[in-house]
Amino acid sequence: MEDTIISQRRAKADALRARGEDPYANDFRVTHTAAEIHAAHSGDDLETLEQKAVQVAVGGRVMAIRRMGKLVFFVLADRSGQIQANLFQDALPAADLERIELVDVGDIVGVAGPVMRTRRGELSVKATSLRLLTKSLRPLPEKWHGLTDVSTRYRQRYVDLIVNEDVRRTFQARGRIVSYIRRFFEDRDYLEVETPMLQSIYGGAAAKPFVTHHNSMDMRLFMRIAPELNLKRLVVGGLHRVFELNRNFRNEGISTRHNPEFTALEFYEAFANYEDLMALTEELLHGLCIHLHGTDQIPYGEHTLSFAQPFRRLSVYQGLIEHAGVPADAVEDRDALLAAAQRLHVPKAHEMALGYLQMAIFEAAAEHLLVQPTFVTDFPLDVSPLSRRKDANPKLVDRFELYCAGREIANAFSELNDPIDQHERFAAQANQRDKGDEEAHPMDDDFIRALEYGMPPTAGEGIGIDRLVMLMTNQPSIREVIFFPLLRPEA
RNA sequence: GGGCCAUUAGCUCAAUCGGCAGAGCAACGGACUCUUAAUCCGCAGGUUGAAGGUUCGAUUCCUUCAUGGCCCA
Numbered sequence: 049m050e051d052t053i054i055s056q057r058r059a060k061a062d063a064l065r066a067r068g069e070d071p072y073a074n075d076f077r078v079t080h081t082a083a084e085i086h087a088a089h090s091g092d093d094l095e096t097l098e099q100k101a102v103q104v105a106v107g108g109r110v111m112a113i114r115r116m117g118k119l120v121f122f123v124l125a126d127r128s129g130q131i132q133a134n135l136f137q138d139a140l141p142a143a144d145l146e147r148i149e150l151v152d153v154g155d156i157v158g159v160a161g162p163v164m165r166t167r168r169g170e171l172s173v174k175a176t177s178l179r180l181l182t183k184s185l186r187p188l189p190e191k192w193h194g195l196t197d198v199s200t201r202y203r204q205r206y207v208d209l210i211v212n213e214d215v216r217r218t219f220q221a222r223g224r225i226v227s228y229i230r231r232f233f234e235d236r237d238y239l240e241v242e243t244p245m246l247q248s249i250y251g252g253a254a255a256k257p258f259v260t261h262h263n264s265m266d267m268r269l270f271m272r273i274a275p276e277l278n279l280k281r282l283v284v285g286g287l288h289r290v291f292e293l294n295r296n297f298r299n300e301g302i303s304t305r306h307n308p309e310f311t312a313l314e315f316y317e318a319f320a321n322y323e324d325l326m327a328l329t330e331e332l333l334h335g336l337c338i339h340l341h342g343t344d345q346i347p348y349g350e351h352t353l354s355f356a357q358p359f360r361r362l363s364v365y366q367g368l369i370e371h372a373g374v375p376a377d378a379v380e381d382r383d384a385l386l387a388a389a390q391r392l393h394v395p396k397a398h399e400m401a402l403g404y405l406q407m408a409i410f411e412a413a414a415e416h417l418l419v420q421p422t423f424v425t426d427f428p429l430d431v432s433p434l435s436r437r438k439d440a441n442p443k444l445v446d447r448f449e450l451y452c453a454g455r456e457i458a459n460a461f462s463e464l465n466d467p468i469d470q471h472e473r474f475a476a477q478a479n480q481r482d483k484g485d486e487e488a489h490p491m492d493d494d495f496i497r498a499l500e501y502g503m504p505p506t507a508g509e510g511i512g513i514d515r516l517v518m519l520m521t522n523q524p525s526i527r528e529v530i531f532f533p534l535l536r537p538e539a
Numbered sequence: 540g541g542g543c544c545a546u547u548a549g550c551u552c553a554a555u556c557g558g559c560a561g562a563g564c565a566a567c568g569g570a571c572u573c574u575u576a577a578u579c580c581g582c583a584g585g586u587u588g589a590a591g592g593u594u595c596g597a598u599u600c601c602u603u604c605a606u607g608g609c610c611c612a
Contacts, residue, residue: 052549052566052567052583052584053549053565053566053567053584054549056566056567057566112574112575112576114574114575114577115571115574115577116571116572116573116574116577116578117570117571117572118571118572119571119572119573119574120572120574121573121574121575121577123575132574132575134572134573134574136572136573137572138572152565152566153565153566166573166574166575167573168573168574168575170573170574170575172573186549187549187550187565187566188549188550188565189549189550189551189564189565190549190550190551190563190564190565190576191550191564191565191576192550192551192563192564192576193550193551193552193563193564194550194551195550195551196550196551197546197550197551197607198607198608199546199606199607199608200550200607202607211550301540304609395612525608535606535607536605536606536607538606
């Protein structure tokens, strides 16, 4: 029974206290990490190390104990990796030898002594002292199979991280990705900014918000679904290159691709258009892939993704023609589109305005085919209330979405900066809302006012960081790249 | 929201047609000064997710619920 193990370990903590030692001490100082020791001495043989007698102090969790009678091996894990500690009876003071008996797998210990190599070649620390620094009361999962139960892995991510090295690596990669992105934009003279998560009017995307309440102001507030409108206000204010890398909240279903809170990068650059952003996006993803993997060809599930530049480009209309079987001269023909929608089992097709219908067909027919990075361009105006019209075709906008592995990774456009047009678009969205579209964009009078002061010609983009991390780390579920994905509370 | 699947010891998994609930690892006791999932001997550990039903008898069959996973919308 679990309580049996816990009480056994509590007894060991008590035994330590009886010896006048704190089972939760905090006075041990580490001089080296495991990785530093491996890096410094990987080429040193047994005799060389004996001569050098390099003294180190390492601290970490005991991942394995192998007792050989008068010799005990610990495998220690610290933030950098693992190192073996060898506890020889004739190298340790009596008090430390007795302490070995109080150490369990899972405890945090400190070991000091010279770096050595065993006869079998294992680089180790020969312990001349042993401290027990943190008593672990709960047993770790089995050493070979680890922890695999998905629910437990997410609920007790700390255990998942202790025992599953690949999980640790995935989250380390996530950190490096975020860091690379920040550096990428800082190098291009972008300013990192933070804008409100709590908003009295939400906007910037088509999604349902979380609603909350401010008590002392007695005010309804929304969790933001996107930072877009605030970032464009900053561009109006003269911050011509800004980015925000932060959380968005959308009140929708949970799946392998959706978590209610997710991390997005949004960036805005004045005097640029959506074509410029395609080039910038290629550069960002290509550089990131090389930075992480040293190559631009990486596995994702059964596929090999290529981030070699340039990425494929496919207009929405081309997609309708090539993948949905819509005749080339009928991409704006409602009857032809409805026929395609029926073939593809698009629900509620008859209720949709033209642009929504085109996109629903495109998504049903083409989305899953877009495995290699592909810029889908030239979206219908109806579904793009914040994008600039195309000069050549006012029914379309200067917009692209980047698809990869059948998923939307990024969404970008030349920004609509005509306040009159923007007001009309919001009005059209209000009309959609009246028809029952809960995801239609709400009117934002202050945003119109900001545009009336004049926003320079600008292009902006949003990139889903969680999905990007999934691609870069070959993970099939968004929950594998979010430390604590949303779950129902335990019973 | 719909369908399918899973839930058994701390962890990973068994259990024949409905017939005494088992193993490995971890733990506990012991042997061992070069192990690498150490090895060897011994011992212990269970409200089979919850509630109800069928049955002489339920881990197994049925119903409802809970949690999670996958697929679909």
